[in-house]
Amino acid sequence: MxxxxxxxxxxxxxxxxxxxxxxxxxxxxxxxxxxxxxxxxxxxxxxxxxxxxxxxxxxxxxxxxxxxxxxxxxxxxxxxxxxxxxxxxxxxxxxxxxxxxxxxxxxxxxxxxxxxxxxxxxxxxxxxxxxxxxxxxxxxxxxxxxxxxxxxxxxxxxxxxxxxxxxxxxxxxxxxxxxxxxxxxxxxxxxxxxxxxxxxFPQPTPEVRKYNLLYPTRASQTQTPYQIHGGQHRWFPHPSVDTAFWTEAEKQIEGMLLNLESKLNCERIAFNINELWRATPPIGQPRSLDEAVGHIYSAVTTASAIHGGLDKFISEFQTANDGAAPKMSELVSRRLDHARPLKPVQIAAALQAMQAFRSWTQTTLLVFPQSWGRRDYRDDVPDRSVLFNDTFSIYSFGYLVGCPDYTVPVAEVPYFSTVTEQTEFLPVSISLVGRPGTDLELFDLLRYLRQEGVIADVLAGSRLYADATSGQGCNLDRPD
The missing domain is CATH 3.90.1300.10 (Amidase signature (AS) domain)
Known part of the structure; x- marks a missing residue:
């Protein structure tokens, strides 16, 4: 009904x-x-x-x-x-x-x-x-x-x-x-x-397609996901790293990826995107990926916010309130101040760099880690001096390339909570990324992976799966 x-x-x-x-x-x-x-x-x-x-x-x-x-x-x-x-x-x-x-x-x-x-x-x-x-x-x-x-x-x-x-x-x-x-x-x-x-709509029965599974890794000398750029570059472990250094979340993700390779009859292609860019940068672009694209987001979004209505809103609010400015957080105010001196030529250069990166990346299916089951307490105060994280990150693909990027929960891992003083669990997730316009194909893939038991539905509440046990992943046996 x-x-x-x-x-x-x-x-x-x-x-x-x-x-x-x-x-x-x-x-x-x-x-x-x-x-x-x-x-x-x-x-x-x-x-x-x-x-x-x-x-x-x-x-x-x-x-x-x-x-x-x-x-x-x-x-x-x-x-x-x-x-x-x-x-x-x-x-x-x-x-x-x-x-x-x-x-x-x-x-x-x-x-x-x-x-x-x-x-x-x-x-x-x-x-x-x-x-x-x-x-x-x-x-x-x-x-x-x-x-x-x-x-x-x-x-x-x-x-x-x-x-x-x-x-x-x-x-x-x-x-x-x-x-x-x-x-x-x-x-x-x-x-x-x-x-x-x-x-x-509706989509047909899921089909098994042939995929190229790209697997971005950290630099070989990096052993944990938190030892590079303050945790901003959270790629997969380099193949040379001993699995003894892997976190529990990395082990859970590895199990899921092995299952994924088996079901899709494909083998991951490991690469380090910073090294690949350094070896094959587009003409006129810096050899450092961070230097080439890290500034794009901060330049474009803050300038767009200023010229797209926030300065107008601030002015109108002050006019209506005897000159009093609207209350805004320090971070927002500082970012707006950062944008006001930017010149059109700087914005144009950022957009040109974005197009260069977009042309450089033409992949079929990219998978990378999304969340590591890492604690992030509210009283762990971030560095307030950092205005923007102007580095290339796992989120850059989506806005630079304009491609579909789906977050997929794959497991949960235990930790001892300093709040409840008992063992709790945090999610572990990956991202699946395809070429622009392959949105329906990615949904088709997810339905197939659900059908084959590689991924599962999750529950509302503090635990993801009904039959979850410590450190275990998906509930693969729940009936439809």
Whole structure:
């Protein structure tokens, strides 16, 4: 029996301010309850979802992670087309979700573990609440992929340009994308496929294709994932490194990859991307990959934020408040100050470097580690002097190349919590990356891997799998 509603906009108006650190009464409507209808043949009927508070919903104000922005913003007169597409397909919207201030990388402090990045509310909600089937987030530099990894759920960054950004606030449309989080592989595949190409829905039975599996490794002298660039370059272990130095998470990932190679009848191709770039840099580009592309994100996104509306917002707020500036975090203010002196020629150079990297990378299927099951307590204060991480990282592929990048939970590992003073578990995830436009093929692959028991659905709550034991990975025996 599918779920239907009498109200035409199909919004269940008992809205939930999941994970919000400030009042969200602007998004609460009169109480209504769903009616269960016997017939609704639309493809996403019966699925409940919530959206990041950067997407427009008709009749509601968008907070953009800022109380000052919220106070000066009128109610939206349209629903973002990406969300309207899902509503028209029968999905039911139940609320809006917390985001960070102007989608900058400010970790919230109201948590035991930092849930990561600007789509934090979307990731936490789908990880915690079984009555949500999927959530919507946005990803510019990793704001879907990393929250999905550290919260142990599936996350989709689609190929750039496949999903409409109309009615979506963000750092820059040049890099931004709209994607989903889900716990169930079939829901993840169905909703994600419909979002990127409703004309090819539903997908056929999964097929076994031939893949080139690229396996980026750390430098040979690097023994752990945390001994290079402060943990920013979290690649796989170099083949020469003794497995005795591997972390428990690396062992879990290795088991999954061996299974993946077996099911796909392929063998991974190990390479170090920094060494490969150094040997084959595009003409006119530095031999250091960090030097070549590390500055692109900070230059483009901060300049886009300034010229795309934040300076205008600040000026209008001051005019309306007797010269008082809107309250903003130190990080946001410093990043805006960084952007104001940038010249158009500097932005053009950054975009040219991005195109050079995009042309250099033409791969079929790339896999790399996403989350290592590493503790990240809220009182582990980050280095506040670092304004940007201007290095090449695992998140750079998505925004530089515009390719699909899906986060896939594969295991969980134990650790002793200094908060609960007992053994707890943290997720371990990988990312699967394909060429731009191969979004449906990646969903097809995930459904096949789920069918073959290589990956599994995850549960809501503190543990990923129903039959989980210490340090074990997927529950591969749960019935459909």
């Amino acid at each position: 599918s779920c239907g509603f009498l109200d035409s906009d199909r919004i269940l108006t008992k809205l939930s301010s999941v994970g919000s650190s400030q009042s969200q009464n602007h998004n609460l409507l009169s109480m209504k309850y769903p009616l269960y209808l016997t017939q609704d043949d639309r493809p996403l009927a019966g699925l409940r979802f919530a959206v990041k508070d950067t997407l427009s919903i008709h009749g509601l104000r968008t907070g953009f992670g800022s109380q000052a922005w919220l106070e000066t913003s009128p109610a939206a007169t349209l629903t973002a087309p990406a969300i309207q597409l899902l509503l028209d397909a029968g999905a039911t919207l139940v609320g809006k979700l917390k985001t960070t201030e102007f989608v900058e990388g400010v970790d919230p402090s109201e948590w035991i573990h930092a849930p990561s990045s600007s789509s934090t509310g979307s990731a936490v909600a789908i990880a915690a609440y079984e009555w949500l089937d999927f959530t919507i987030g946005t990803d510019t530099r990793g704001s879907i992929r990393h929250p999905a990894g550290v919260n142990g759920v599936y996350g989709q960054r689609p190929s750039h340009g496949l999903v409409s950004l109309e009615g979506v606030l963000g750092a820059t449309d040049l890099f931004n994308t709209v994607g989903i989080f889900a716990r169930d592989v079939r829901v993840f595949s169905d909703v994600g496929s419909y979002l990127v190409n409703p004309r090819k």
